[in-house]
Amino acid sequence: MTTKLFGQRIRRVEDPRLLSGRGRYLDDLGHDALAVAFVRSPHAHARVLDIDVSAALEVEGLVAIFSYDDLDGKTSEPLPLLIPHPALTHGRTPYALAKDEVNHVGEAIVMVVASDRYVAEDVVGLIRVDYELLPPVVGVERARDGGALVHDDVPGNVAATMVQEVGDAAAAIDASPRRQRLQLSIERSASMPMEGKGVLARWDADDESLLVHTSTQTSTSVRQAIAAKLSLPVDRVEVVTPDVGGGFGVKIVHPWPEEILVPWASVRLNRPVKWVEDRREHFISSAHERGQLHDVTVGYGDDGRVTGLSVQFWHDNGAYTPYGLIVPIITSTQLLGPYKPTAYRVEFASLYTNTVMVTPYRGAGRPQGCFVMERVMDAIAADLGLDRALVRERNFIQPDEMPYDHGLTFQDGRPLIYDSGDFPASLSKLKQLVGWDDFAKYRERAAAEGRRVGIGLACYVEGTGVGPYEGGHIRVETDGSVVVSTGLTTQGQGHQTMLAQIVADELGVPMERVRVTTGDTRRFKYAVGTFASRTAVMSGSAVALTARKVRAKALRIASNALEAAVDDLEIVDGHVQVKGSPGSQVDLGAVAVLSNPLRYAFDEAAARATQFATPHDPDQPPVAADDEPGLEGSGFFSPTRSTFANGMHAVVVETDPDTAEVKILRYCVVHDCGTIINPMIVEGQVHGGVAQGIGGALFERMEYDESGQLLNASYMDFLMPYASEIPHIEIDHLETPSPLNPLGVKGAGEAGVIPVSAAIAAAIEDAEGVVITAMPISPSELFDLRRAREQRGEAR
């Protein structure tokens, strides 16, 4: 009997290739392609008056210089607004090359194509652009006061305002026995994958076709976008995602200007053309996220139960809004976490600033929402002198209330209904894991040694597996190997392993026989993309359903060959056999041969399917009217709604009494992503998410000065955590299956990052006795909070 692979810690099939240097990332391809570099704006806000290329023209190796005026057809129009929303009344997107105005440092103005990147950068250095400077708008406060405008035709810098309300929050808060108001903020960070973006385009003039490789999270949509922009038939464009060195959200945005310009230049020059982003370009011209200010009023009872919650927040969307309102919509809905305030009102304004645009970064608005809600819970506990875990417990949605309808609309345009989860069980697991109830004793012991320690916890719920759909194609080859294609892309999450586990189980074949391809439009044309922790839910379910179809076909064909009823057959280890009598069997490769009636015996296996080799019914066509040749099939999965994963984190910190440095002593996670396909991979996702969360809580921020210069646009100055900053992470799982998909799974990719700032803020607050309202927090900021408290004469 084949052992079930689902749920096992299977080592990844991706690894041997990547470990031996045989990975193929974007810049590993197209060594002989022409190279691209860009003249990017050094100013945050300016009119472009003149571009002078005369000094550059003599450079040996220069091939072409393009500016906006060279763009033709639809390439000269603004890039698409990917996710329109009725509330986004003033959506703005950039041109592929700046037309006459630049709105952030780093915006591309001139494209240089040369023999290699060194030469292209030489040319960039010789091109002179004259600017008329305009007043830059940097930071939410400046955007909000509306004194200067990012876009002349967007009054008050307001891209959108949106309100959602259930019940009458204002009245509920007024009627509450207790009330508090909190001002909370989170700063900008960014996905910052180790591999930047990159595009390689190869136009084949003879075939009139375009092959594009791009480091993206959605090859199918990039394909459509390129075809539309270049006015090519979609049929003549294919987009392949090679190995991708991390995405974390930034690569779901598309088409990036370069994803249009590089293919366009390849067609125009009739040469392979490649652009590979360098780190500085990534900092100043990709995307950031997280920057939001929140003003929160909460009403609650003496028991700590929230009766009304009103949140107003301001979202800094940067210079453009190609990704619509997804991030603030997620904040405003997922803020609620595992809780059920009786009445809730949320209002946000999405504001333009002269900074890099803001699009989802792992967590996508949830870390901010979780920070807000969990700070509220801690504030209530502090006010009432109650245990912080108890206040949370009292506000939890209970398991018997599932499915729970919040009465709001989620980011997929569908109702915010939690499908399953057991929050009290998760909390009790977490308390046990971290030793919540014994912490007071630990604190006393530490205090006796002159050490300051604190503990914090935070809970979240994450809508995952967002629609509309994903699909898969599975073919059993005549040698018995199984080829699986799904359209969405992969950036290191182990999708090939996870999907192979599912297919191997469903089909009854050894996993080594299964090969999985992702993100290649030549192989599968219909997909949405990899975002919102959706691959296991969406593609996992799609390939499972497809495998069931293929299995049914295999059984049908084999039942003829074995002269046994379908119901009496099983597939074990790649063979179809009569249940209980493994002597009577046919291997899947042979079934694949029989599935495809042939005229020509091009190899030995094929000979078995030719016209004189097989017995057949002379009155029936070789392929039945409702059938197709081949042991293969396609299938799709499209759920009615997102499925909601959840988790809870607890962290113990120690703060240095002199330097105010924060050291994480323990980090504990309880994670519920439904049934788990591969625990090793899920834990890896949690580790990585927590590490990014710690970066966002203690180290990472985009330091814009008031003129809009990003002062820390390098790995030297933007502090991402090394191994020395990340503690050992302790994980416990709860598996509450989702009723919304055939596998019972929920997404796990983003989870780890969501509650980290909230939990660490709570732990520092607990250690220090200062109220924390803004994250990330640096040692000098904590030092200042301490000093302010001392000046107020308060004791710790």
Add this chain to the structure above:
Amino acid sequence: MTPEPLHEVTLTVNHVPHQLRLPARRLLSDALRHDVRLTGTHVGCEHGVCGACTVLLDGQPIRSCLMFAVTADGASITTTEGCLEPDGELGAVQEAFHDCHALQCGFCTPGFITTITAYLETHPNPSEQQAREAIGGNLCRCTGYQNIVAAVLRAAEIKRERSAP
């Protein structure tokens, strides 16, 4: 403008000598990737911080994005491809990464493999804390390092197993 002068450079990469004619400013990382065409060595920052481009120069880990190829003339270089066993199987550190799920996207991985390979030569039996310090100069955005630390320990174990008679 006059074309850039080219220089004769000999790089012995994973025991194979390569004669190259390169401009003086060509980075060693680019020479390895685009001239020798061994793309296992990755470039994450090109300013010496991430460590993805780490290769061994005469056995010592260096950042190949911070060195000109001409500077490495005559040197013997080991890249992640050179960390495989002679028969092409995964080397001890690579196998340990596979065992411990110490890579996700794999982009930072070559720099860790080379760094750890060199480290274990001089520290065959590290503690967990030492393992963490050994990888303290390399950035990874995917894994949170926990499994990489475990892989350092596992690699030491595999090395011992493989060298046992």
